[in-house]
Amino acid sequence: MQQLFIATRTAVADAHELINRFGEDAGFEAALRAERSRHADNVLGYCHWRQIERLIVSLADTDICGTVH
Template sequence: MDSLFISGPAAVADAAQLIETYGDDAGLEAAARAEKSRSNDNIHRFCHWRQIERMIAAFARQDVSGTVH
């Protein structure tokens, strides 16, 4: 089972902003930002945008993941 880590409200806000702006291409935009950060040797921002990319993918899933209460 995959688990999703959300570092805080800023991460959710970034994901929501990308989804609002880019729609179905939001994950691709997050990946592009991660690669740009990696190219600039900014590991902190690279990890941030990779997390956002995974979050967007999780939000788009139709099936249930994890514990359901």
């Protein structure tokens, strides 16, 4: 997996909220929110929720990615 760019602290907070609220289905909820934003022609919302979806997948990954210090 490629390294993930996290644009804001809000992205991490939103991912944390979805994980706490939806558990293993958090990624699906983020994807659903992205699609809702897309259908509402909300490009910024779509990009935000897609980033959250990728962040949730990355947090669930047990493989080590990148440099370990």
